Amino acid sequence: MSEENSIAIEVINVFKEFRRLNIKSPTSLKSRIINILKGKEKLKKKDKFLVLDDISFNINKGEAFGIMGRNGAGKSTLLKLIAGIIVPTRGTIKVRGKLTPLLELGSGxxxxxxxxxxxxxxxxxxxxxxxxxxxxxxxxxxxxxxxxxxxxxxxxxxxxxxxxxxxxxxxxxxPDIILLDEVLAVGDAEFSKKSKAKIVEFKKKGKTMILVSHDPNSIVEVCDNGLFLEHGRVAFLGNSADVASKYKAIV
Amino acid sequence: MKNFLNQFEVLIKYRYLIWILALKELKVRYRGSFLGFFWSLMNPLLLLIIYTFLFVVIFKNTAKAYPVYFFTGILPFTWFQSSILEGTNSIVAGGSFITKSTFPSEIVVIVRVVANFINYILGVPILFLFVFVWHLKIGFPVLIFPIVILCQFFISCGIAMFLSTLQVFYRDTLQIVMNLTQFLFFAMPVMYFTSQLPPKLRHIIYINPIAYLMKNYQDIFYFNYFPRPVFFILLIIISILTYILGRAYFYIYKDQFAEFV
Structure with a gap:
């Protein structure tokens, strides 16, 4: 029981499919009707593609967790799933605590x-x-x-x-849990330093954090553990230094 | 009972946010314009001049205090129409509110109804002034005014939630709604009187709850009547039901909005 409670975020076998948006996707009534008449409506199933493919990991309370990966690897989708903005196609995500999504700075x-x-x-x-x-x-x-x-x-x-x-x-x-998407890359050096200091202070208070970044250095500096996503799969899961070196090696 | 009340939770829990966002909406709408909030009054007043000219001068209608009658109806109709039109588009135009935040997305829709309500309520003092100028009496029926407003609020929210969901998946919805509201305006006694309709139509027209809503406003400010209790209670039930159904439809699809917007 106590072990359960020390976990802030549990991601269990999560899959996420998106529809491939193309010209034929019916966002207008006319094309929808035409598609139905032509019997093309069934095509829709083929238009789906997997963005996240069987993702599982846990994040403990007070842990800073980094997510790395190339553009389009599914990082932001994963973050949105954790934030509860979109729902997984399959799998479960359990979040314990008040969560502040900061997916895009200044959204809203x-x-x-x-x-x-x-x-x-x-x-x-x-x-x-x-x-x-x-x-x-x-x-x-x-x-x-x-x-x-x-x-x-x-x-x-x-x-x-x-x-x-x-x-x-x-x-x-x-918040108890904070999600940050590529924030450390912005702002001048001084503010970036200040932000990192704030994040460290956050960790000391036992808050949980997920950081998405392209920058291996800030992942190593700030995070304890991390995850390296490749084509929607977990390519590597482990401590942040290893994640960063895998990332550097591949990308 | 608890389930029933849950449907209104967002309205209560986020009332302050809804209010602030509605004010923001108006502030932004009139930003940089010289007359600012006065445009909220100018628009119906200009319409009033056009219709009074049409009705009184061209059609030689002798109804007493026609401007009061017309103003009584056009103000809440404008509230309704703008709420529905802006509401329909609100999810699609919601941007980062929908795709990047976790707060209940129906707020975005409700804000449009509230913003246009503020617009409406700003016109009401002018309406009172008109009533005074044309020597009409406002009596006890005015006591039900707040209830009529609430009914309209719930009906508008319900319809807007339903349409905003449709708009996410079918972008034609807004175009259809634009035409429908236009049609609706002429399909009920706002610019004309019920007595001008063929006798058979006079009652049928009030099957439309929006028409019946407008009638209540006219009863309060123009005729100084109380509505018939049976119909009035029916109106209250219909408005709550519209809200609940619109919201239910919205909730079926709400999880998908972030992907489709």
Whole structure:
């Protein structure tokens, strides 16, 4: 029982199929009707392809877990599955704890609204109450170093500032599990250092983290264990240094 | 009972987020425009001028206080129509809200209904002003005004959730809905009076719950009537049912949205 509880995320034999979107895929009523009339509707089954093929792994509480792989290997799909945004075709995923998905920095940001308004909306979307967000404003703004421009519409922000704000929100909403997609690659060196420090602090608090990255160095630096995806399969599962060296060797 | 209440959980749990997003929606809509929120009033007022001219000057209709009558109906109809049209497109246009976040996606739809409600409610003071200017009486029937609004809210949410789901899989839906709402406008007494219809049609037309909704507004602000209790209770039941069915359909497909949007 206690062993069960120390696992934050369990991924058990997960498969994910996507439909291949092509011109013939019926997103309009007309083409759908034509397809049915022509008896082409059955073709649809062939249009499916496997993005993730029998993925299984566990992540313990307090562990930082890296996911590496080439473009299109299925990293983001895996992350979306864990976040619960899409559902697996087969298999189960168990998540224990409050999860903050940060799949794309600044998703849900609105360019016309100010930084402060976006903090509020983003916080609410991530499941905080208004009170909690109000009490976090200063912490978030300070971390992002955007105090001067926080009341400007964020369309005036540079992409670096944008990311800093999004990262600051995600790191300060105090989740149990955080999913980060390619975040460490963005921002200047100084902010990147600060982000890594924050992640280390996070780990010390016993929080769980999944990091998707192309950069073997940041995986080694931040993560304990990791996974190397090739064509939707687990090519290697083990400690982060080994994952990084396998990745370097193959890619 | 608990199951029944669960259907409304999102509305309660996320009420503040829905409210903030609806305000954002309006803020963005009028951003940079000179008159801002006044456009919410200008649009129905301009329509009013056109229809009053058509009705009173061209068709020589002598109905008293026609502008009040028309305004009473056109305001909630605009709320309904915009909610449905924007709602239908909301999931498809939802972007990262749908593909990158985990919060309940029906919020995106409900926000459109609420945003247009705010638009509507901003017009209501003008309506009261009209009622005053044309010396009409508003009596106790106004007490049911909030209930009628709630009914319309639930009906709109239900229909919008259903249509937004269809729109994800069939992108023609929006085009069809555009035409249907246009048709709907003329298929019920908003610009004309029930008494102008052929006698056989007068009652049949109210089988349409939207038409009956509009009638309630007219009863409150123009005729100063109470609706018949039987019909009114039926309206409440139909609106809740529409919400529940629309939501149920939405929930069947909701897990697939992120892949298809």
């Amino acid at each position: 940001f609105h360019p016309e609204l100010t930084g402060r308004e976006n903090i509020l909306i983003n916080g609410l979307i991530l499941g905080l109450s208004k009170k909690e967000i109000t009490s976090l404003y200063d912490q978030i703004i300070d971390f992002s170093e955007l105090r001067d421009v926080i009341d400007q519409p964020i369309r005036t922000y540079s992409s670096g500032m944008y990311v800093r704000l999004a990262f600051s929100i995600a790191m300060n909403v105090n």
